[in-house]
Amino acid sequence: MAPRLNLSDIAKALGVSVATVSNALSGKGRVSEELARVIRAKAKELGYIPSLAGRALSTGRSQVLGLVLADIGHPLFPQFAQAIENAAAAAGYGVLIGDSRGEIDAQTRAINRLIERGADGIVVVPRHGTRIANIGHPIAVIDSPSTPGNTASADHWDGGAQIGAHLSALGHRSFAIIGLHSDSNVQNDRIGGIKAALPRQARVELLWIDELERKRGPGAELGLLRLIDKGVTAFAAVSDLHALRAVTELQRGGVSIPGDVSVTGFDDLIWAGVIAPTLTTMRMNMARIAELAIADLIRQIEGGRDSEDGVPHRPGGHAVPMELIIRQSSGPAPAAPAGKRPGGNPRRADNQANGSILEDTREGTDHKC
Amino acid sequence: MAPRLNLSDIAKALGVSVATVSNALSGKGRVSEELARVIRAKAKELGYIPSLAGRALSTGRSQVLGLVLADIGHPLFPQFAQAIENAAAAAGYGVLIGDSRGEIDAQTRAINRLIERGADGIVVVPRHGTRIANIGHPIAVIDSPSTPGNTASADHWDGGAQIGAHLSALGHRSFAIIGLHSDSNVQNDRIGGIKAALPRQARVELLWIDELERKRGPGAELGLLRLIDKGVTAFAAVSDLHALRAVTELQRGGVSIPGDVSVTGFDDLIWAGVIAPTLTTMRMNMARIAELAIADLIRQIEGGRDSEDGVPHRPGGHAVPMELIIRQSSGPAPAAPAGKRPGGNPRRADNQANGSILEDTREGTDHKC
DNA sequence: CATACTTGATTAAACGTTTAATCTGTGGTT
DNA sequence: AACCACAGATTAAACGTTTAATCAAGTATG
Numbered sequence: 176m177a178p179r180l181n182l183s184d185i186a187k188a189l190g191v192s193v194a195t196v197s198n199a200l201s202g203k204g205r206v207s208e209e210l211a212r213v214i215r216a217k218a219k220e221l222g223y224i225p226s227l228a229g230r231a232l233s234t235g236r237s238q239v240l241g242l243v244l245a246d247i248g249h250p251l252f253p254q255f256a257q258a259i260e261n262a263a264a265a266a267g268y269g270v271l272i273g274d275s276r277g278e279i280d281a282q283t284r285a286i287n288r289l290i291e292r293g294a295d296g297i298v299v300v301p302r303h304g305t306r307i308a309n310i311g312h313p314i315a316v317i318d319s320p321s322t323p324g325n326t327a328s329a330d331h332w333d334g335g336a337q338i339g340a341h342l343s344a345l346g347h348r349s350f351a352i353i354g355l356h357s358d359s360n361v362q363n364d365r366i367g368g369i370k371a372a373l374p375r376q377a378r379v380e381l382l383w384i385d386e387l388e389r390k391r392g393p394g395a396e397l398g399l400l401r402l403i404d405k406g407v408t409a410f411a412a413v414s415d416l417h418a419l420r421a422v423t424e425l426q427r428g429g430v431s432i433p434g435d436v437s438v439t440g441f442d443d444l445i446w447a448g449v450i451a452p453t454l455t456t457m458r459m460n461m462a463r464i465a466e467l468a469i470a471d472l473i474r475q476i477e478g479g480r481d482s483e484d485g486v487p488h489r490p491g492g493h494a495v496p497m498e499l500i501i502r503q504s505s506g507p508a509p510a511a512p513a514g515k516r517p518g519g520n521p522r523r524a525d526n527q528a529n530g531s532i533l534e535d536t537r538e539g540t541d542h543k544c
Numbered sequence: 545m546a547p548r549l550n551l552s553d554i555a556k557a558l559g560v561s562v563a564t565v566s567n568a569l570s571g572k573g574r575v576s577e578e579l580a581r582v583i584r585a586k587a588k589e590l591g592y593i594p595s596l597a598g599r600a601l602s603t604g605r606s607q608v609l610g611l612v613l614a615d616i617g618h619p620l621f622p623q624f625a626q627a628i629e630n631a632a633a634a635a636g637y638g639v640l641i642g643d644s645r646g647e648i649d650a651q652t653r654a655i656n657r658l659i660e661r662g663a664d665g666i667v668v669v670p671r672h673g674t675r676i677a678n679i680g681h682p683i684a685v686i687d688s689p690s691t692p693g694n695t696a697s698a699d700h701w702d703g704g705a706q707i708g709a710h711l712s713a714l715g716h717r718s719f720a721i722i723g724l725h726s727d728s729n730v731q732n733d734r735i736g737g738i739k740a741a742l743p744r745q746a747r748v749e750l751l752w753i754d755e756l757e758r759k760r761g762p763g764a765e766l767g768l769l770r771l772i773d774k775g776v777t778a779f780a781a782v783s784d785l786h787a788l789r790a791v792t793e794l795q796r797g798g799v800s801i802p803g804d805v806s807v808t809g810f811d812d813l814i815w816a817g818v819i820a821p822t823l824t825t826m827r828m829n830m831a832r833i834a835e836l837a838i839a840d841l842i843r844q845i846e847g848g849r850d851s852e853d854g855v856p857h858r859p860g861g862h863a864v865p866m867e868l869i870i871r872q873s874s875g876p877a878p879a880a881p882a883g884k885r886p887g888g889n890p891r892r893a894d895n896q897a898n899g900s901i902l903e904d905t906r907e908g909t910d911h912k913c
Numbered sequence: 914c915a916t917a918c919t920t921g922a923t924t925a926a927a928c929g930t931t932t933a934a935t936c937t938g939t940g941g942t943t
Numbered sequence: 944a945a946c947c948a949c950a951g952a953t954t955a956a957a958c959g960t961t962t963a964a965t966c967a968a969g970t971a972t973g
Contacts, residue, residue, distance in 0.1 A: 181960080194961080195923075197959095197960065204922090205919095205920065227606075228601040228958080230961075231597035232960070232961095233959075250815075260641055269658075269661050271640055274626050274633070288633075293595075416818065420815075423820040550928090552929080562929090566930065573931095574951055600930090601958045604958075
């Protein structure tokens with residue numbers, strides 16, 4: 176094992192002091208530009224890598240952030256992790272992951288564990304229905320603009336509005352909105368946005384999956400076919416996961432999408448561009464959200480004082496616009512509103528040859544294994 | 545900001561030396577049990593938290609592992625991350641994530657970045673078709689038993705065999721296997737296992753999605769209906785993602801699952817228990833795999849010598865059995881082998897009321913949002 | 914010309930832990 | 944009684960960096 180070289184090795188090699196080397200490399204103290212160049216060259220030549228441990232001990236900063244995703248089982252986790260890691264790396268920070276094991280209060284424990292581990296700050300994507308207690312440490316919350324204490328997040332309300340407008344423009348007038356549980360700010364924002372964008376005379380049915388499953392057991396049918404009988408022509412799910420569930424349930428019942436009804440989702444999860452029909456959905460700008468969250472976090476860590484920048488903390492945090500991804504699953508409302516369907520309606524069964532998917536802005540589906 | 549207390553605070557409070565406190569807390573040097581108890585009590589009373597930075601500098605160990613998932617977009621990422629984090633935490637290690645941005649050679653760079661950051665060891669789930677170069681650092685590879693250098697992984701071959709046996713037992717004789725690309729050891733193991741478990745007279749068609757998409761464009765139809773015409777009654781996909789694609793394509797074509805054909809996947813991804821029909825699939829024992837990988841890694845880190853334990857490094861690493869999850873999407877082969885279907889075959893359209901899903905061992909589907 | 918300021922460098926302390934080496938009694942052995 | 948071994952503690956050095964304080968010499972200022 177080659178003993179990693181340190182500042183004093185470089186100092187010795189050049190006959191200068193360690194402090195000078197440190198100053199030259201960090202550009203902080205007073206070093207002649209001439210000598211600084213020599214030192215930097217020598218450092219590169221020898222392949223010097225600073226010891227984070229030494230630096231951490233000296234400065235009291237670990238250059239590491241903690242990432243806590245409460246619902247770690249969420250399909251969006253990879254995107255979050257990647258975006259956060261990128262943004263953090265760009266700022267010179269590493270990312271330590273924390274697991275809350277899905278348990279409800281383990282979230283706080285996870286945060287504390289990360290702080291004990293020396294994380295300079297924490298990024299949290301909290302579990303629905305929980306509030307992040309104010310630790311005495313820098314923290315950034317990614318949740319929803321309507322959540323107090325939110326640092327940055329997608330503009331879920333606006334995302335919902337885009338979906339609502341899209342479906343309205345296609346002529347739909349009777350909607351079903353599919354959500355999971357009513358204590359999620361993210362979902363409520365999305366639903367609020369959808370509703371707000373629908374025309375006055377629209378009829379809206381609201382479906383909470385959690386509620387349904389409590390009654391009928393997990394994995395139960397959602398009973399979407401009955402809704403179609405009541406005239407619903409558009410199903411707006413609050414997540415692609417629920418949209419997927421809707422699509423398969425409908426297709427299994429012989430309903431054609433988007434011939435008979437339209438289905439939309441949220442989040443552009445990995446399979447959205449792969450299933451048949453491909454799914455119309457809303458995509459978050461993860462990279463931007465991560466950037467904003469990390470920037471805020473670093474400001475807290477390094478800024479020290481709060482009143483910096485003239486931006487103490489805006490109420491709802493930054494709201495990043497979402498992007499509408501139009502794919503095959505949404506189409507014009509059927510000319511004759513489906514209405515009562517007498518047993519087995521004649522439905523288009525083969526609209527799979529829809530031609531090329533020009534609307535799909537995703538650049539090469541990355542569904543690798 | 546309360547300046548975090550350190551060993552010398554405790555030492556001062558008790559009138560002993562720091563070394564004694566350190567020894568008492570770590571249980572290493574020579575301290576009377578009596579004094580040790582007093583010290584531990586005082587430490588707990590004051591809420592002492594050791595400084596990782598100080599320890600790291602002194603010992604040369606950061607107590608942090610790096611996790612590199614090449615295909616970070618993979619839906620399995622959350623499970624992996626969670627399992628690794630749990631196993632690492634149990635061993636007193638933190639987990640730093642590394643991102644290879646999906647780029648092909650960035651994998652090595654990601655590994656190096658983590659090592660530079662001070663990670664004591666690295667866990668890699670490599671990208672298909674890549675070999676992990678031997679860094680001079682402890683590393684654990686989670687890939688496939690057939691991969692040289694593999695540390696621990698699911699027994700993909702055996703998993704395939706279980707799927708093959710399951711479908712065979714259901715009476716199927718004509719199969720289509722759906723894979724993504726042929727340079728993945730994981731996929732090849734699974735496919736090999738499937739084939740090996742099929743009866744002698746079985747007919748097998750092999751489908752590579754990557755190849756198909758290169759010709760017909762991304763998101764193209766897989767042409768599964770034509771395969772049914774050729775007599776195929778069972779589609780075994782090498783990942784739930786592809787199984788999902790198959791299911792939607794088939795349902796869209798009016799094919800009943802599992803009435804007309806059976807479809808199986810791999811990995812038990814989050815939606816497998818949610819779509820209609822729920823998906824028969826193979827589940828990895830992530831927790832076990834992670835444990836083994838971490839254990840091996842820590843042995844490398846702390847063991848020092850290789851010839852420890854009498855287990856230098858077994859060729860294929862540990863192969864952890866997979867678990868067959870039988871759900872709705874697989875059923876008996878149709879009595880009359882579907883054979884040529886004249887235009888629109890009469891197919892069962894409503895088998896959704898399959899009753900309760902007794903075979904589903906998943907304990908409460910965690911498709912939260 | 915003495916003083917003050919500036920520049921470019923060095924010295925030394927500090928961060929908090931671990932650990933090898935050392936010291937000091939005490940009890941046992943010959 | 945002299946010696947040794949040993950348990951139980953302390954001292955001190957080391958890990959690698961940062962940074963405040965200091966110093967030496969050259970330059971400007973009165």
